[in-house]
Amino acid sequence: GILFIDEIGELDNILQNKLLKVLEDKRVEFSSSYYDPDDENTPKYIKYLFDNGAPADFVLIGATTREPGELNPALRSRCTEVYFEPLSSKDIEKIVLNAANKLEVTLEDGVAELISRYTIEGRKAVNILTDAYGFALYSNKSNCKDSVQITLKDIEEVISIGRYVPFERNKDEKEYEVGHIYGLGVSGFLGSTLEIEAAVFTAKKKGAGTVRFNETAGSMAKDSVYNAASVIRKFTDKDIRDYDIHVNVVGGGKIDGPSAGAAITMCVISALLDKPLKQDIALTGEISLRGKVKPVGGIFEKIYGARRKGIKLVLVPKDNENEIPKGLKDIEVRAVGDIEELLSIVF
Incomplete structure (x- = not known):
């Protein structure tokens, strides 16, 4: 049996x-x-x-x-392991609409989409909806159960009281931006986007420039910044010692691996050359001193995290090409091998 x-x-x-x-x-x-x-x-x-x-x-x-x-x-x-894909925003919206049909209530436009931003669990999505249903019933002066409509305001009230935090915030609408890019990270079985920004200033004294990075980041991530500095010197003919470079991961995310190296490199080059970067791209990969994009872990989870953010194109290392999920329709994934390929795409 x-x-x-x-x-x-x-x-x-x-x-x-x-x-x-x-x-x-x-x-x-x-x-x-x-x-x-x-x-x-x-x-x-x-x-x-x-x-x-x-x-x-x-x-x-x-x-x-x-x-x-x-x-x-x-x-x-002794087992065959099967990994299941986390629910997407569209899946959550479908669950919310089905639950609304069972409750026999109408939803204001955007309710399902708003709930989908705050959870990746079907059970929690239904809980938010039913809490809003109870609140709507309580607020309904006519006490007529047949005419209940759950509004965006009802959902926002439940989200506020429950202290829910969105999984991904709305992405900036700008198409291009200087010194700003999205990297990718993994926490447990969930992938997420890392918002990386860089600022470059001419050093007060030639050859006395400094490089600064988040104090909360791990040592491997800090090494990525110094690797990036060496690669930049090689590919831009600029001596980074003549500049003060400040790299920041917005929100102070703790990065414990080298996988943000490629994103950090592109971000600093953008700030250094004052060239704008595409903002619908996210990338992951370790950068080597020779300008090669080296393989990293968690590719499946990272692509999923990029999808939740609304990213259109994800760049992954060539050696991770076999880990790209099949049948992706709402996002494009490309494999790159070196910094030249990266530069041609992100700019």
């Missing part, structure tokens, strides 16, 4: 090891402090189960929201 265990990651190590033994032996053993093998009143089938165990030949299916590495490695090695 089939044994389905929801939230299998919540089993402690002892239980996971017991489950592993059952899978290997195809037999389950029973023990109980209430069982007395010498009790003559114990039914024979109970005695048989405790003495010999029971056959347990089954297919195991487990679901979890935990990181795969948190599961027992021996258990994982």
Whole structure:
């Protein structure tokens, strides 16, 4: 048969090891402090189960929201792993509209879209809608349940009281901007955009320029800035020591890897040359001293994060090309190998 265990990651190590033994032996053993093998009143089938165990030949299916590495490695090695795509904004909107039909209420234009900005979980989306429904009923002076309409104001009231934070804020409408670009990051199983900006000033004293970056960022991210500085010197013929360069990740996001290197490099070059960058692009990749775009992790999650932001084009390293999801319709993903390719696209 089939044994389905929801939230299998919540089993402690002892239980996971017991489950592993059952899978290997195809037999389950029973023990109980209430069982007395010498009790003559114990039914024979109970005695048989405790003495010999029971056959347990089954297919195991487990679901979890935990990181795969948190599961027992021996258990994982016997599994085929299937990763599910998080719900998109359109999926959430569809869930909200279905819930509204069940509640038999009408929605003001934009309600489903507004809710979709604040959650990626269907359950939470329905909760926001039902809270707004209760608020709308309470505010309805006629007390007529048949004529309830949930307005944007009702949703905004619920969002305000619940202290909900949007997953992605509205993107700037500008097509081009100097010293501003979107990078990509991953937190858990969710991808998100990183808003990166750079400012460049001529140093007061030639050769005494400084480079400054977020203090909260990890050491690998800071190394990306210095790598970018070396690459910029090579490709622009400008001595960055003659400039004060300030790179900032808006919101102070903590970056613990080198994957923002390509975005930081483009951002600084833009500020240095006073050349505007396209604002519907997001990129990820480590930049090497030779100007190569090196592979990074979390490509699937990062593309998903870019979609939520409304990004039209994502640039990923050439070596990550096989990790690009198939059948994408609302976003374009291109693989690039070096800084020359990057420069030709982002400007």
